Amino acid sequence: MRALHLRRATALVTATVVLGGLPALTAAAAPARSTASAAHHPRPTEVRPVPLQGAVNVRDLGGYRTDRGRQVRHGQVFRGDALGRLTDADLAALAALDLRTVLDFRTPEEVARDGADRLPAGLAPTARPVADLGLYATTTAAIGSKDPVKQRELLGDGKAERLMRDIYRTFVTDRDSRRQFAATLRDVATGRTPLLFHCTSGKDRTGWMGYLLLRALDVPSPAAERDYLLSNAFRAEADRKVREGLRQSGYMEDPGLLVPLQEVRADYLGAALDQIRRDYGGFHGYLTKGLGLDARTLAGLRARLVR
Template structure:
């Protein structure tokens, strides 16, 4: 079921589930606290609405207990998740406090009109929209409440957990990046996981790009919205630095997690025994 990729990608595991793009385990990289970030604890993906019966059986093998759905209420209603067997769905509307919500989720409905896309997304507008979103992931009250619930759930053992939004790249990208940083992963490993979305997700949009070309549109206008860029995640990290100083203080003050929860969350995410086992060999 699994396919292990090379060292350049941090020995991550991806999974052969065609109807669930961008699925991977966020664990496996080294932690500065010793050992490594645990595998089999937190997975990330796109939404589960298109999951086929066959692929659902494959996903069941991961034994997911909790699906943290970071989409808006409208997105969840429009495309409900097909849950793995025995999994509990936890809806967490990260963008509830934002008026324009998720532009990317509405993109399939607007690409039929290239003039509208050019007006809304040209001249860096798509990039500016995403940069604002990534700052909101740190500063907005609905985002803090959503990521707080996710963090508490993981700390309390609602794992293995699957975290997703619509495309599994922005709201999910910050969820994965923040957890990895809190678990002691270095920034190179965090950015490698984050940017890998471009390899796993963008090819799945080729039918959309082809349709857009056919009506006279420029697919290049869609890339900043449908892919990820290093400066997007940097915007979240800058917001953390400006508001809280460190990722630890973001979890403590921004997400209002007490010391016991912080310690339990880190223990849940970091496998220090892995380092001890390597030393003993």
């Protein structure tokens, strides 16, 4: 019984760390609520977050300017983190978005562990699982060991960063991942909007999808990258609480080892873009050859989302 409790507790804290859920530690382990701001991760004023109590990284992808000076429409595509802990007030806020489609990039294991999306009446999520390349298993082993030496062996000396870069490369190389991202772009192009896509943290799979969409709409790369990096601002306080909870509960002597897994970084995105150059010669080749999108689909994206 004690071993079962330990496995469940380990899975719970890992869920909050690896794939970015909100802190869900026991009351004894959780630090006091803080009002500290993420001043070192400023949020551009044009970004429109969707304030929710049960999720921290839900926002509108509209408002960005294309390289021709046009603007991405607001209220059509949203990106987010896990939606399983939404409150009744959150459901009302989501209902006000008039969503037609919700796409979930989490794996079946994540959904079973964290729970299905909680959505307004009449909405059901569409599963679009994208694998994590062993991220969850690696971090489970590290946290569950409670052993500082093993944790450093698994995550220290640049290992966590290398794992993250490898995950981003698989967004480009893995056929199933490409299929899920392509299907999402087709959903937008064929009018299944307003649409929200999400994973658990809303930063890696969701961040890559957001970057792809903005670039497909001819938003310049620096602006699309800025949107990708904004997850650090929206997640900063929740992630800090998780690290402090792990330290106080005795799971980790050095929870800073988890920072590379909790953050998004330009070099993670750069790993995927480098893979695109190697495999497809450039971004357009990835869209057309890697994702199999034809000119009609790409034109449909711009027609629906750019004004």
